Amino acid sequence: MRGDAAGGRGYGSELAPWAIVLVSGTALVVCGGMWLGGTLGAALTGSGWSSPPFTFATFGTLLTDGPGKLWPDASPAGVITGIVLVFGTAVAVGALAARRVLRYVSRPRGLAGNRELASMTPAGIAARARDLRPSLKGREHLHPDETGNLLGDLAPHGPELRSSFEDVELDLMAPRAGKSTGIAVPRVLRAQGAVLLTSNKSDVYSVTRAEREKAGRVWTFDPQSIAHTPRGMWWDILADCHTIEGARRLAGHFVASVNDDQSKKDFWISAAQNTLTSLFLAAARGKASVLDLLAWLADPADRTPVDLLRDVGMIAMAEQLQGTVRGAVETRDGIYETARQCVACLLDPEIVAWVTPDPKLPQFRPHQHVLGRDTLYLLSKDGGGSAAGVIAGLADTTLRAGVIAAERMGGRLDPPMTAVLDEAANVCRISDLPDLYSHLGSRGINVVTLLQSYRQGSRVWGEAGMDALWSAATVKLLGAGLDDADFVEKISKLVGNRDVRTGSVSRSRDGTSRSYSYRLDPVLPADRIRALPKGTALLLATGVRPALIRLRPWYEEADADVLSAAARAETAAITERAARTWAAGPHAPVESAGRWQRDAVSLDKP
Structure with a gap:
């Protein structure tokens, strides 16, 4: 009992000096503010600088007898006003200082701050933009959107951060x-x-279409009626198939749309890709159509593609295709059936119409698109029957057209091209996207790939491919809802550890003593990464420490009312078009689908 009492008295006696200092300081601040405010108020009301003695008696007089006795020639109202102004200024300065302190205290320890992210802040990114874009040199004032891509605001209170026009981004x-x-x-x-956008929903299209029409022409490729947009364009799917490389790439997109893991191609998938490559090449070189190609697939005995390849001097390809046709019947039929499954979406007349020449509609030309400010929306459903192969083919052709245009400009597009591959694992499976990623960034093509998880990407490109995509992305954003425990744990290790000081107090009869120890704790444990609030993201950029940012949703910007009105109008138009489609019935004739199309897609030869 005595020991406890002694310890308690020791602890209380230790705090007593600090209590005296606190009370004395408060009294000094209050008295000083009243003395200074009253003197300033008197001087400002015309009585001159006449300060009373700075003593406690002076303040007692002010409280009991009022300001008239201390400043007899001054207006009492002026004296009181001066005191209020001094205290008001002090409170404002104190609040500002407290706000700065709270900002510093609330900033997550161990993450990047303004100094580390200087190259991504407005001043740093503007200097980088002038180096990357020759058209900006000599201009003193730049619009923020001309300097880089907005990522968000550094948590908790800014500034805004942007990536450069040579960065490529991966968002999970x-x-x-x-x-x-x-x-x-x-x-x-x-x-x-x-702009190039892929999606399986119409939400981004609804919000952005009206604004993008102000910048340039809007091309909407909507073969499966995601936005129920009337067909207003066509794309020559065989345009880049005059070379073996182009034909193989197109065949690879159709194969990828049905193959869940590109790293695990079995015999039938590989053979089907080789066969499709030969058929695409024969159709392009022989000036045949996609409908002719479907007919060749339906009848493996048809020698037309072999003859076309021979006629244009592609002897080796002709012999390879002939060898497949003359092989064992079971093997040949298995290869052709796999190839038919890969291009099954082209059996739908509503899809094939978008890639069939139509003299009444404008043709989309990727090499012209990348040089302007036009927008291409690529919309497709995911799952069975989707047009993912066609979407991936058009997206890949447009990206490669951007690379060619950049090479002709001296190495980089100016203004840069933006490619947002939303739902890339579902509707835009470009098989060699991981290999293209860093190269696209160096050409002024800003690619943003949006995935739901790391594992989703691994299912499409394989573990090695997803690792390559992760490594090639110079900017990575990890948002809310990442539930892969192994992946989140790896991210926690990438973020790193920090020293945490732990204090302990021991009390005895002789007094109180303190000691401190240090331990390493994760800056962001796995559970905190998983529980990131909606609207925030962990930023991993090349060359800087990880940072926490707040995203900037479009509906929180200054022009949100205008965008909301445009989105409502577009959504109403989509609903009206959908109602007309349903009213027409499921057997309504397909627009621009002629007799030859209907006959070709109904072929079912053994």
Whole structure:
């Protein structure tokens, strides 16, 4: 009992000096403010600088007898006003200082701050933009969107951060975590050059279409009626198939749309890709159509593609295709059936019409698109029957057209091209995207790939491919809802550890003593990464420490009312078009689908 009492008295006696200092300091501040405020008020009201003695008696007089006795020639109202102004100023300065302190205290320890991210802040990114874009040199004032791609605001209170026009981005977020509202829509709206967007929904299209029409022409490729847009264009799917490389790439996109893992191609998948390559090459070189190609697939005994390849001097390809046709019947039929499954979406007349020449409609030309400020929306459903192979083919052709245009410009597109591959694992499976990623960034093509998880990407490109995509991305955003425990644990290790000081107090009869120890704790444990709030993301950029940012959804920007009105109008138009489609019935004739199309897609030869 005595020991406890002694310890308690020791602890209380230790705090007593600090209590005296606190009370004395408060009294000094209050008295000083009243003395200074009253003197200033008197001077400002015309009685001159006449300060009373700075003593406690002076303050007692002020409280009991009022300001008239201390400043007899001054207006009492002026004296009181001066005191209020001094204390008001002190409170404002104190609040500002407290706010700065709270900002410093609330900033997550161990993450990057303003100094580390200087190259991504407005001043740093503007200097980088002048180096990358010759058209900006000599201009003193630049619009923020001309300098880089908006990522968000550094948590908790800014500044805004942007990536450069040579960065390529990979974003992993769960559904409804802000991919569309905080990344896809702002990136499309703020794009400086040509735009390419892939999606399986019409939300981004509805918000951005009206604004993009102000920048340039809008091309909507909607073969499966995601936005129920009337067909207003056509694309020559065989345009780049005059070379073996182009034909193989197109065949690879169709194969990827049905193959869940590109790293595990079995015999039938590989053989089907080789066969499709030969058929695409024969159709392009022989000036045949996609419908002719479907007929060749339906009848493996048809020698037309072999003859076409021979006629144009592609003897080796002709012999290879002939060898497949003359092989064992079971093997040949298995290869052709696999190839038919890969291009099954072209059996739908509503899809094939978009890639069939139509003299009544304008043709989309990727090599012209990448040089302007036009927008290309590629919309497709995912799952069975999707047009993912066609979408991937058109997206890949457009990206490669951007590379060619950049090479002709001296190495980089100016203004840069923006490609937002939303739902890339579902509707835009470009098989060699991981290999193209870093190269696209060096050409001024800003690619943003949006995935729901790391594992989703691994299913499409394989573990090695997804690792390559992760490594090639110079900017990575990890948002809310990442539930892969192994992946989140790896991210926690990448973020790193920090020293945490732990204090302990021991009390005895002789007094109180303190000691401190240090331990390493994760800056962001796995559970905190998984529980990131919606609208926030962990930023991993090349060459800097990780940072926590707040996304900037389009509906929180200054022009949100205008965009909302445009989105409502577009959504109403989509609903009306959908109602007309359903009213027409499931057997309504397909627009521009002639007799030859209907006959070709109904072929079912053994």
